Amino acid sequence: MGLICCHRTAMKMTMRYKLHQFLVQVNRRIVVKNQKLGWNSLLKRRLTNFTQVNYANKIGFRTRKGKVQRLSNGTIRKRFLFCSKQGFRLKKQADKITKYKRKETRTGCNAMIQFSVENGKWVVSQFSQEHNHDLEDRRHITRSCTKTSEAHLIHTGNNAEMAMDAGAPKCTELCNMVWSTHPEEVQILLNYLRRLQVEDLSLFYAVQLDSDNRLKNLFWRDGRSMVDYDYFGDVLILDTTFRMDKYDMICAPFWGLNHHRQYVMFGCAFLLDESKESFVWLFETFLEAMGRKQPKTIVTDENQVMVDAVKVVLLDAEHLFGVWFIRQKALKHLSAFYSQPDFVNIFNECVSYCQNEEEFESKWDFLLKKFNLCENAWLNNLYLSRERWANVFHKKTFSAGIRWCNDNVNVFQNSTSDTMDLSMFVHQYLKVVETQRSAELNEDMRCRETTKVLSSSAMEKQAANIYTRTIFKIFQEELITCLSVAIEEIASDGTNATFKLTEEGQKESIVEFSCLDSNLACSCRKYESEGILCVHALKVLNARNVFRIPDQYMLKRWTKCAKDSVPEDEHVQKLAGQKQQPMSLLLKKALDVIYKTSAFEDCQKIAMHYLDEASKKVEAALKTKKHRSF
Structure with missing residues (x-):
């Protein structure tokens, strides 16, 4: 005592x-x-x-x-x-007669x-x-923790950095208070999600509780997001940079790019902290919500804790740091140098435009010495993870061209985070999702129109018929540019040939070509990273009298028929032995049809007619089955 x-x-x-x-x-x-x-x-x-x-x-x-x-x-x-x-x-009040005192x-x-x-x-x-x-x-x-950081209470920016600087534990007393001081808002949020689930039976949400059974983390996605992820979930972006000031929490949307290179949302999370435990829970929950299908590539903010969590859960995914995240942090840590044009140019060259590792090392060393930054802690730490953000180190990693996006998608761009409650964040997210889906539908309709071609080239006409308008424009630029590329065959054995190509004012590229199956490999790795043939490959095809895009280079995710059917990839084959797999695939196919008809009444009638027909045939087939005991 x-x-x-x-x-x-x-x-x-x-x-x-x-x-x-x-x-x-x-x-x-x-x-x-x-x-x-x-x-x-x-x-x-x-x-x-x-x-x-x-x-x-x-x-x-x-x-x-x-x-x-x-x-x-x-x-x-x-x-x-x-x-x-x-x-x-x-x-x-004390004298007032009430049923309970x-x-x-x-x-x-x-x-x-x-x-x-x-x-x-x-x-x-x-x-x-x-x-x-x-x-x-x-x-x-309240549940006691070993330390409490005042930094959590005064900071509205990067909580992770502040907590690290102050030596705060992964779960602070403040974190325990966030949910306990807003219990009514938590209940309103859960009620709101339940109402949404009545309207959308495929809506998924999950919560993680702390040791005192208080809500700690939450993730949700609607039914359409599951279908979209099947089509376009090869590249997954997780943005953890938005803070909800009112709760000192992270609002973290998952997103990707569709076949028009528009943003497509896959779900969203509220996180109480940036601990490994929270991210592991989030990734596990995301996979559960998406039928255990892993992305080929995941793009996140620069964060070692995130790296550790990805290694635990997303074993099949390549992990990259988003270029826009790197530039945002560079502006924060090196703001004094951003007024110097040379610094910005050299830094951007290191991030995106080096042709080989030797060039990167040379430019990076030049950057540090020119601006006297050899002792800069942030740059030195950034260099250690260069394989995840410098383009030259991950040219072979498919990223759907995400590094060329001007900025990260900002779901809550016009939101006032210190006044919005939790259910309002969900509502705002769903409004953004609806706007994006409307834009996708409009672009789908425009793709049904005739696309203008600039020549009589059979390859250009083929691309115009197959690619979406956005992707066709990118391909068309490559095709036109190849007219000004010099080509030289430097080796050949009758089966394989090697070419050196030089663009005006650009560095040389090397393309290897197989005469047997028209396979190509270019040193710029544009196809491997973006899924679109580069100017060098197109020049070689033309030189070899190949006037159509080889089938193996028509990536379906960029075509007008990208959503013609739910893809059955190697992930589905891995699950083929599981009893729930046929039911899961059947559900996805049914949802796919339902969502496609949502905007058109005549399409809904067609879907309803064939569902009725399918129901009758299933009933007839069931009557022929012998009774089985289970």
């Missing part, structure tokens, strides 16, 4: 100092962000949470928000936090903290620490 009292006394003695340090950081942040000193909702939540986590929980009491004092213009200048046992219940819990306790503004800064102006009641066992208030 004596040790507990000593501990509580020490906590009381250090609390004012901790509050002072916390407010110093708050005031500094206000100055840096050029914010007004008003008591905004975000500051209120963080001061309240800080006091509850760092002091009240450890001493053994609960807090209650008290009155405020305002200036004549309405600006709040004082705020009070009381012990939950402060004051007494109003007499008229609540126990009186207030004792008139005078413990309180007053925050106010003095000389333009927030300070603790009054701090009364004496309670007139027994203090509780802190385990009854």
Whole structure:
């Protein structure tokens, strides 16, 4: 008992100092962000949470928000936090006749903290620490962790970096409080998802609970996303850069590119932290929601914890760091150098345009020396993971051309994250998904129109008939450019030939060609990474009198018929021995038809007619089956 009292006394003695340090950081942040000193909702939540986590929980009491004092213009200048046992219940409430009489819990306790503004800064102006009641066992208030980081309470940017700098544990007391301080919003969210599931029977959502059975992480996807993932899930992007300030949480959408190179959403998650445990749970849950089908490539933010989680779950996937993530962090860590055009150009060359590893090493070394960055910790750490972000190291990895996208998809671009509740984030996500699907449908319709060709080339006409409009334009540019490429055959044995090709103002490329089956291998690796033949390969085909695109180079995901049927790839073959596999494939095929008819009433009637016919034939077949006991 004596040790507990000593501990509580020490906590009381250090609390004012901790509050002072916390407010110093708050005031500094206000100055840096050029914010007004008003008591905004975000500051209120963080001061309240800080006091509850760092002091009240450890001493053994609960807090209650008290009155405020305002200036004549309405600006709040004082705020009070009381012990939950402060004051007494109003007499008229105590005398009111009710069916159930609540126990009186207030004792008139005078413990309180007053925050106010003095000389333009927030300070603790009054701090009364004496309670007139027994203090509780802190385990009854919230689950205790070994450390708590003040950084979590004042930072709205990259929580992972702040937590790492402060030495915070994977699961902090603040994290435990996020869900417990918003229980009604969590319930509203789950009710909302259940209502969506009534409308969409294939909607999937899963939650992860902490050791106190509180919601920790959540993932959801609708039924259409499962079908889209079957078509376009070869490249999967996970964005964990968006923060929900109100909850200090991560909102992490999964997305990819469809056959028009438009964004397509595969699902979304709310994560309480960026721990390996959370990411492993997320990837396992995602695979479960998608029938255990793994992507060929996953693209994420630069994050070693993410790397470790991918290695545990996504064993078949290549793991890359998104170029836009790298550039965002470079702008953050090297902002002073971005005003120098040479720096941006050289850095971008290292990321995207080096032809071989020797050129990359040379340019990287030049970058560090020219701008005196040899000791820069972020760049040195980035260099260690160069195989995941520098294009020259992963040319053979299929990425659907994602590195050429100008930016990461921003699902919540126009959202105010400090005012939206959890169900509003889900609603906003679904609105974006609906907009994207409408854009895809419009482009599908336009692809049914005749595509303009610029020549009488049989290969160009073939591409116009097969590729979507977006992909055809890319192919058409390559085909036109090949007219200005010089070609030289440098080796041949009658079966295989090697060519050297030179574009005007560009470096040389080497193409190997098989005369037996028209197989090609170009040193630029455009087909391997993007699925579209490069200018060098097209030049060689023309030189060898091959005037049609070989079948093996018509990647279905880029064609107008990309969604003609649910793909049965090697993943399906792996699951062929499992009893649930035929049912899963049947469900996906049925959903595919249903979603395709959703926008057209006449198509719905066709689908309904054939479903009725199928039902009758199945019933007739069942009548011929002998009774079996199970």
